[in-house]
Amino acid sequence: MTELRAVEFGPLEAAGTNGLATPLLLLHGIGAGASVRVPAARTLATRRRALVPDLLGFGTPPWLDVSYGVHDHLSAILNLLERRRLAAGPLDVAGHSMGAILAAELPDRLGHRARRIALSKRSVQQYRQRGPVRPPSQTWRSFLANHRPQIWAADLLTVHTLTYRTL
Secondary structure: OOOEEEEEOOOOOOOOOOOOOOOEEEEEEOOOOHHHHHHHHHHHHHOEEEEOOOOOOOOOOOOOOOOOOOOHHHHHHHHHHHOOOOOOOEEEEEEOOOHHHHHHHHHHHHHHHEEEEEEEOOOOOOOOOOOOOOOOOHHHHHHHHHHOOOOOOOOOOOOEOOOOOEE
């Protein structure tokens, strides 16, 4: 199992203790590492734990012989949460780009422990199973209906490809 490197900010006590909020996992996108989320984590960590991992292929050492699929990333994230003792309690998750794709999948793995998720710049179309062609409003409607309890905020207006073209 590949272990992700992560930086952590904020108090180590459990959520609900001394008025602390639910811990927050911040997931970066494919174009940058964890360092881009550090300023936000520092700001948000005054009343909660904030964990910012480098996803597979980011940080040091280089991950040359590792798979980079969504399931590989999710397994590595769950392993990190176990090591940091965050897997058992509630968790808020915020993800951008590739991090948003992973954040949207985490409720399936964490169940009721995934309290809220925030998605930014998530390109759903290339990662969902192909089926009959439907109008875009129906695919988003299905996504929102399936994940409504976990969604805290979502940027649904702009979707970019890996080459930064707007869809």
